[in-house]
Each structure stands twice: as C-alpha cells, then as structure tokens.
Amino acid sequence: MLKHYASISLSLLGVSSLLVGQGVGSSPAFQPAPAPVAQAGGSAPTSGIFESNTFLESANRAFDPTSDSMNFEEGSFVWKGRSFNLTEQRAFRARFERFLLASPSSEEQEYALLMADIMERLSVENTNSDEAMFETWELLFRASRFDSDGGNSTIVANQVFNAWRIRKESRGISMSQRELEQLRVTQQEIVANREFTLRRIRERRLLQTSASNRDESETKSDKEAMPSEDAFRVLDLAETEAKIIALESQTALNGLQAKIQFQSQIVSFFMQRRFQHALVLSSFYQLIFKGSQQQLEVGKDELSSFFPNTDLTFTVDTMAFVSREAINDINKGVDAVNTAYAEDRSLIALERLQETFFLGEYSPELNLIPTQQRRHLLDLYRGMIEAGDLAEAKDYNGVAELVEEISKLASDFPKNRILSSLETAKSISDMAVFAASQYRNLGDIDKAREELQNAIEVWPSNPAIREFQQETTKMATVGTQGVQAFDDLISRQDKRAIFERRLELGFALSSDEARLPIFTEVVEQVARIDLLVKQAEEMIKQGNDYAAWELLVEAAKVDQDDAPMNRARAELAPQVADFVLYLNRAERQTESGHYAGALAAYLAAQDVYPASRLCREGIEATSNALMGVLKNEAPVAE
C-alpha cells in the first residue's frame, strides 16, 4: 500500500504537467489497489465527468474583444458580405494597439481636409476642364507629403501622368498616321494614273500601226518595261499601308496599357482598404477615359470574391461606389464608438472600434476618436486580452483579479457572469480533489488518480491539489515509521492519538494483518465517540440536557478514558446532577447485587427524565434480575 501512495506522490507532478495540455496517459507507477484500508469516517466519494469547458467557453465569449465580423481562424474580416484578408491576429493586434497609442495631430487634420478637397474637386458636379483637372492633380503631390498618406497620392499622380503621356503619344501617332494616309492616297493615285496612261498610249499605238508582228513585238517590249516601274509604285503603297497598320496597333496597345495600369491600381487600392485613394483614382479614370472604357479588364477574380453568386459586370463606377460606401461606414462606425463611449459602454465601444479600425485603418476619419478615449480603450483591450490568456491557462485567481479591474474600466462588462462561472469551476475542482482524498484514504488508487485528473483539468493551479500532493507525500514518508508509532500509542492506550494519525497509520498498517484489526477497531471507537459527543452537543443546543447526558454515557461505554468525551461530561454534569445521582446510585446498587435498590433508583431517575433510555433498560434488567432472585427464594410473607 505504501508504494501506491509513494507512486501517487512521485507521479503527481508528472500527472499535473501531462494533464494541463492533454489527457493523461496511464502511469506505470500506478497499480490496482488492494483491499480498502480503514473507513476513517469518510464516505465514498462519487465519481463523475465534470464539465471543465463551461468556464472556458464563457470566458472566451466574454474576453474576446474582437467583433463577430472578425474571424482570425480563417483570417478574414467580413464587411457587408465581403471578405477582407485579416492577416495574422498578432499583426492586427499590433496595428490596433499602435493606433490606440497614437494621438491625432493637426497635420492629420490638414491631410483629411486636403483629401476631402481633392475628392470634391473630382466630383462630377464640378468643372472638369483640363486645367481644373491639372490643378487637382497637383494637389496630389501636396497630399503625398503627409505621413498619413504613405506616398499613395504620388502613385495616383503617376498613374494620371502616365495616362496623359500615353494620350499625348497617341496624338503624335495620330498625326503620323494622318500623314501616311495622305501619302497612301497619293500613291494610290499614282499607281492608278500610271496604269491608265499606259493603257491609253498602247491603244493609240495600236491604231497607228497595222502590222501584227510589229504590234506583237511592241506589245512585248511594253510588257517587259511595265512590271519594273509598276512594281515600285505598288511596293511603295504597300509599305505605306503597313506603316499605317503598325501605328494603329501601337495606338491601341498604348491605350489598353494605360487603362490596365489604371484599373490595376484602383483594384489594388481597394484591396488595401485605401478607399479614399481608390475613389480619387477612379474619379481621374472616369475623367481621362471615355465612357466605353469603364468596364474593368483586371482584378475580376479578386472582385468576384467580394461579390459571390453574382454575374455583375464590374466597372470603375462599381469600385467608386463600394469605396464611397466603405468611407460612409467608417464615418458611422466612428460615431457609434464615440456615442457608446460617452454612454459609458466601453465594451461596445471597443468592439465597434475594432471593426471600424480594420475597415478604415488608412482613413483620416478615425482621427475623430480623442486621445483620452483611445487610452481608456487600450487599457480595456489589454486587460481583456490578458484575462483571456489567463482564462486559457485556467489561472482563475488571476482572472478574478483582472475581472475586477476590467469591470472598473467597462461598466457593461459581464462581471458577475464570469465570476459565477469561475466559482463553479473552482468548486468542481475542489470537489474532485476531495473525492481523490477520499478514494486515497479508502485505498482506491485508480479512482483517486482519476479524480485528481479531473481536478487538474478543471483548475490546474488549485491550491488544494498541492495540499493533496503534500499530504500524500507526507503519508508515504511517515508510513514507514507508522508501525512503531502505533505500537507505542496502543501500549499507552492513547486511542485518540491513533485516531488523529489514522491516515498515516492506515498506510503503515494496511498490510499488517495483526495490527490492522486493532487499528480499525480503535479508529471506529473514537469515531463513534466523536459522533456521540457531537450529537450530545446538538442536544444541549436544543435544551435537552438529559438526552445529551445519555449520549455521553453511551460514549463512555465505548471508552471511558477518552478526554474530549470526559470533558463534555464534566461540563454537562452540573445541569443534570439529580438525574446522574440516581443513575449512579442504580449502577452501584446493581454492581452490589441490590437489584431492588437499583430498581428504586432507576424509577427515581425515570421520574426526573421520563424518556430516558438508560432508565428503561435499567428497569428492565434489574426487574428481571430481582424476579429471578425472588423466584429462587421462598416467600418471606408471614
């Protein structure tokens, strides 16, 4: 038996470490336990499956500051049914905390005004002459000088400039093309006139000469002369036409290239959630390219993921519309955050801020959130992240402390729900430890280990687990000296000491067939005395001193030398002196064989306490004895 407890003690640490992360594999150190040891007044615990995940589920919901639209497991953020790549949670957290730590500056306000001005200028409501567009284009370079812009306005400006350059090149090409077309007309005329002239000369000559031979020789000489000159003229014409086709192709190619570059950049801005720049670039596109060129040629696959189950034709207008919608949503989100914060709903403010931040991370509108508010939400955010981590690690004490702090920061935080779940989890763990102790004391090592596993799974840092470990270790150590200690105590008849050291002695004597029955009897005796003394105390509380005395008398029959019992009797005796007097007298008379006197004393005692069990039994016993004596003796009647 000792080795079992030693194995519990030694393997506890291993079990603890194994159980935190995974289910426990069976340790070879554990072996089936032999017969149970002393009952030790303990009841067999009930084993069961504890719902250890209840708290975690609750905590995960409560401590997750991210909103429902964020899914870090899939790395996506859903906005109006459209998914954005959320990247890694840690990276997002870093950017979000950086935002909460930053303070909006006047420079950022200037930048916001400038971007608003640019978008206003590009509006179709305003004059969109080349000069006005050029002035707007120049503003982009001013915008790019702000840190908030991140140089993206320069990219917009470059795209516009590139489009203009290509358009200019196309104009040059158009001029060349027109010249070539004029040349071609001339050449065509030359070729056509040349053939006409030659035909007329030949017809005139045919009229002037009659000799057929001569005609044939002349015709032959004409035919030999015509191909060389005619061919050159045709060749020139073909060359001109080829140049025209080449110029046409180049023009088309340049136009397509500019359009694709423009569209690509718009899609890129949109995907990066730089909605303002996407909107500015879209506006420039609409002004630079004609209406027939509005359909998107690139980024269709990317956009399809935002608009699933649709056969829409994506255009630059679509991009502008969605970008504008996003900006509007950001504005509304900022308003919601500020309103929730003003109404002391910090938790809601934090959730909405995260959504708004992710959507409008690069939008100047977020600067409308004041610095002090950001700091407050940062504290709340950090507290919730930390509480979530502690809950994951099942450090319930740490969680409880943080919950108090969080509830001070956010009055809408569900503090009571968390604390309630926490207490439940703690209780479950404590119950499992208690059950493990009971099973250990009964010698059922397998069940003790099972209960301990439950306790560790629910609350690994439960102090009761460590106490259990220390207690078990102590038992294993002391058990080796238990036999000697028991012999000493039993020789002194110190039953109370044996009872108080019953656990350690139980281990030591568990396989000692000679001492174990004695040990068991002693423990049961003292346990019964304790029980009777407790019952007597309860009777005294109820004002029933005589019943209490009878219980103590019963206890004294078990062991009349038990100190706590005698102390209780001494304290109670004055209150029941009359009753005790007759009882003692009855006992003495009985011992002397004076049954009639004993019977008289019992009757007198019963008159004091009619419900007395001792009196009833004493009367029965002494009357039987007395009648037996009288039966054997002759009547003395005269």
Place this chain on the structure above:
Amino acid sequence: MSLFQSLKNSHTRLQVFAGTLLCVAALTFSSCSGGEFSNLETLPAQQFLEKPIDFLGNTYSVRAQIDSQIKWEKGVGRILAVLPEGSSKRLPVFVSEVVGDNIHIGQRFEMRVRIQEGGLVYVEALRKY
C-alpha cells in the same frame, strides 16, 4: 332483700363481664383488620431511596397509588411501581401471589411492608383505601 340485692349484683357483674367481652372482641377485631397498619410507621420514601440498606428488616406502612406493573411471574408475584403519598418519586414494591389478588393501575392501597435484603420492599399485607 338480700336475695334481690344479690340478684341485682350478679346482673351487674354479668353486664360488666359482657361489656368487657365486647371490648376485648372489638380490640381483637381492630388489631386483626385495620388496626395492624395504623400502628406502623410510614416508610420515609426519600430517605429509603437515598440509603435503603439502613431500613433493612423494618416494617412500615405505605399508603400509595399503583403506578405501573413492572414485572409479573406466575407463582411468584409481581413487582409494582407505586407512588407513595407525599412523595414525588416512585417506589418498587413486591407483592407475592398469596398477598395480592387483583391489583389495578391507579388503585390506592395501604400496605404493610417489610424491607428485605437488597432493599426489597416486600408487601406483607395490603388493603384498598
């Protein structure tokens, strides 16, 4: 005259003798019935309870009410718990079969008792009152 006087004296003597006889008879009757209890001391129940051994061999009169029958043995008798007058504590008494016949709970008896070995209150005679 002397005869008359002689007869008169003899009649007087007869009357005296008859009266004497009547007195003797009355005394004899009283001593044989109620008179045998009235001469006895009443058992001091409280003192007896405290130390019965001091009363061994004595005979007393006890006027008491039957409280309960503790034990009955055929051919032997019965042990009764009685409540003596003037006492709050009951006493056990033994009534042998030859002394008592029908005894009911609640009845009052005047008893002549003898304290025997072991403090036994032995009822030698009893009568209702």
